[in-house]
Amino acid sequence: MNIAEFYQGMEGDLAFVEQQLHKQLHTTNHVLKDASTQLLDAGGKRLRPVFVLLSGTFGQYDRLRLTHVAVALELIHMASLVHDDVVDHAQMRRGRPTVKSLYGNKMSMYTGDYIFAQALANLAEIDDPLLHKTLALAIERMCIGEIEQIRDLFKTDSTMRVYLRRIRRKTAFLIEMSCALGAMAAGCSSLEVAGLRRYGYYTGMAFQITDDILDFTSTEERLGKPVGSDLRQGNITLPVLYALQDTTYGQKLRNLLHEDCSPEDVLSMVRLVIESGGIEFAQHVADRYLAKANEGLAVLTPGKNRITLSALATFVGKRDH
Amino acid sequence: MNIAEFYQGMEGDLAFVEQQLHKQLHTTNHVLKDASTQLLDAGGKRLRPVFVLLSGTFGQYDRLRLTHVAVALELIHMASLVHDDVVDHAQMRRGRPTVKSLYGNKMSMYTGDYIFAQALANLAEIDDPLLHKTLALAIERMCIGEIEQIRDLFKTDSTMRVYLRRIRRKTAFLIEMSCALGAMAAGCSSLEVAGLRRYGYYTGMAFQITDDILDFTSTEERLGKPVGSDLRQGNITLPVLYALQDTTYGQKLRNLLHEDCSPEDVLSMVRLVIESGGIEFAQHVADRYLAKANEGLAVLTPGKNRITLSALATFVGKRDH
Numbered sequence: 001m002n003i004a005e006f007y008q009g010m011e012g013d014l015a016f017v018e019q020q021l022h023k024q025l026h027t028t029n030h031v032l033k034d035a036s037t038q039l040l041d042a043g044g045k046r047l048r049p050v051f052v053l054l055s056g057t058f059g060q061y062d063r064l065r066l067t068h069v070a071v072a073l074e075l076i077h078m079a080s081l082v083h084d085d086v087v088d089h090a091q092m093r094r095g096r097p098t099v100k101s102l103y104g105n106k107m108s109m110y111t112g113d114y115i116f117a118q119a120l121a122n123l124a125e126i127d128d129p130l131l132h133k134t135l136a137l138a139i140e141r142m143c144i145g146e147i148e149q150i151r152d153l154f155k156t157d158s159t160m161r162v163y164l165r166r167i168r169r170k171t172a173f174l175i176e177m178s179c180a181l182g183a184m185a186a187g188c189s190s191l192e193v194a195g196l197r198r199y200g201y202y203t204g205m206a207f208q209i210t211d212d213i214l215d216f217t218s219t220e221e222r223l224g225k226p227v228g229s230d231l232r233q234g235n236i237t238l239p240v241l242y243a244l245q246d247t248t249y250g251q252k253l254r255n256l257l258h259e260d261c262s263p264e265d266v267l268s269m270v271r272l273v274i275e276s277g278g279i280e281f282a283q284h285v286a287d288r289y290l291a292k293a294n295e296g297l298a299v300l301t302p303g304k305n306r307i308t309l310s311a312l313a314t315f316v317g318k319r320d321h
Numbered sequence: 322m323n324i325a326e327f328y329q330g331m332e333g334d335l336a337f338v339e340q341q342l343h344k345q346l347h348t349t350n351h352v353l354k355d356a357s358t359q360l361l362d363a364g365g366k367r368l369r370p371v372f373v374l375l376s377g378t379f380g381q382y383d384r385l386r387l388t389h390v391a392v393a394l395e396l397i398h399m400a401s402l403v404h405d406d407v408v409d410h411a412q413m414r415r416g417r418p419t420v421k422s423l424y425g426n427k428m429s430m431y432t433g434d435y436i437f438a439q440a441l442a443n444l445a446e447i448d449d450p451l452l453h454k455t456l457a458l459a460i461e462r463m464c465i466g467e468i469e470q471i472r473d474l475f476k477t478d479s480t481m482r483v484y485l486r487r488i489r490r491k492t493a494f495l496i497e498m499s500c501a502l503g504a505m506a507a508g509c510s511s512l513e514v515a516g517l518r519r520y521g522y523y524t525g526m527a528f529q530i531t532d533d534i535l536d537f538t539s540t541e542e543r544l545g546k547p548v549g550s551d552l553r554q555g556n557i558t559l560p561v562l563y564a565l566q567d568t569t570y571g572q573k574l575r576n577l578l579h580e581d582c583s584p585e586d587v588l589s590m591v592r593l594v595i596e597s598g599g600i601e602f603a604q605h606v607a608d609r610y611l612a613k614a615n616e617g618l619a620v621l622t623p624g625k626n627r628i629t630l631s632a633l634a635t636f637v638g639k640r641d642h
Contacts, residue, residue: 120457
């Protein structure tokens with residue numbers, strides 16, 4: 001199943017979001033324009049806009065208002081990607097060279113800041129303090145999640161609780177807020193907002209766990225970056241945590257896991273994690289989150305859009321790229 | 322003359338701003354808390370809050386409302402300092418180790434992003450879309466200014482026009498907006514807002530030119546970083562531009578000015594720029610901006626606060642640290 005199938009019926013509104021994204025990032029500065037265009041053209045699933053628009057269908061669907069929210073959220077996501085690449089020393093993202101590898105760290109940082117500013121400019125079109133506060137909180141949590149990830153690098157004694165809290169902040173909260181803000185911008189009831197929030201949170205958790213699984217099970221071609229990249233950088237994800245707690249595989253992994261390890265060592269570690277059953281365990285956790293995501297939808301009016309949200313969660317948690 | 326003299330009568334309100342800054346940056350994350358506290362304790366002149374509060378006295382002075390604006394602006398300024406240090410490889414700022422030198426590039430970037438988010442959270446307390454848009458524009462311009470600065474590094478064929486446009490974006494616009502937003506938040510007339518805006522713009526230009534002069538004329542102790550730091554990084558400021566256009570000094574400077582030059586070369590260049598008369602020229606340009614800053618004040622009600630603003634501009638353009 002392809003993600004495009006979920007977008008049926010939303011093509012017009014998503015094209016409008018795309019157009020607004022381009023408009024918001026238009027600038028006369030050549031380097032900045034090239035970097036932004038590069039980022040826009042690299043595509044991405046535009047998942048956050050999709051969550052905003054779909055959530056908005058449960059209230060008074062106002063395309064312009066929802067687009068402002070969707071564009072702001074996607075820009076924040078894009079800014080965080082640009083900043084991620086600065087610290088990750090990533091050369092490739094979505095199969096294309098990163099802004100950083102093309103223009104250097106300095107330029108990437110200010111490009112990210114510029115995109116943040118554009119998100120703020122876009123959101124300023126909506127006169128709702130609660131919305132502004134919520135978005136500020138989302139960025140704040142995202143930063144804390146990233147900082148925790150740096151703090152926890154190469155920490156082989158980390159726990160599942162620490163991992164889950166970190167990915168909640170780093171990833172799930174922004175997806176949770178995409179659903180909540182979409183619902184709020186459409187004037188949904190507080191019950192509906194809460195349901196969509198729960199849905200977004202659990203889907204976001206499953207999304208990140210799946211992302212962490214794909215670092216082991218996918219291919220360089222599909223990922224757009226080498227397999228085992230997280231592990232190479234010392235990012236202890238759920239499959240690794242599971243393997244580390246295994247008596248057989250734990251010690252072998254600990255011996256290999258250190259900074260500047262060779263590509264061969266990375267491949268050995270990837271194999272160890274897979275053999276330990278860490279992937280199945282992580283998939284099991286993701287599945288439990290997906291079941292909970294569906295429970296969140298129960299308060300919503302049944303129909304096509306609720307079915308789409310449910311299918312989208314399943315897709316997100318089982319995707320292969 | 323000491324800057325503290327300008328703050329007489331504002332001590333209470335500035336202490337309140339300080340308290341709110343601490344409150345806004347309070348977090349349970351240890352690294353982030355340490356980094357933020359380090360930054361707050363390092364002090365700084367809190368110039369932007371002072372401009373906001375003083376501008377606010379020309380309208381309906383609402384302490385809480387003005388504090389929200391002041392805190393947002395100071396946080397944006399602080400975030401930009403943290404990000405500056407990442408790209409500048411600066412070890413010291415305001416005489417203390419930078420966040421970057423203590424915690425590394427990765428942490429600094431997310432600390433900066435976190436502070437941006439806190440600025441947004443603070444501003445969300447004020448329900449005024451125009452204010453939000455203006456602030457977004459200020460951040461956007463600041464980023465473009467920084468990007469232009471990177472683009473123009475070591476460009477010995479740059480022009481005064483390029484330099485002035487860059488510092489307008491990088492520095493003057495945020496000071497211009499401190500005055501304008503303070504006036505707007507206090508409900509000043511559009512004539513008063515425009516006057517304070519002009520004042521802020523010209524004062525901001527003089528501020529940056531003076532900053533660029535101090536890189537040559539001050540001491541490491543006062544600057545809190547080595548003399549000639551801008552030049553070492555290839556930042557072609559106004560005194561350098563003047564020297565470069567001189568037939569005697571231009572070629573000598575071009576020969577020395579390159580990446581990774583020795584501390585001795587930096588000192589030689591500092592001497593060349595001083596001997597060329599570049600400092601006097603830059604001071605002359607700053608003085609012209611200061612005169613224009615005072616013209617902006619003409620539309621305001623005469624009195625103590627107008628006198629303070631005028632004296633503050635003079636101080637900013639003639640300070641020795």
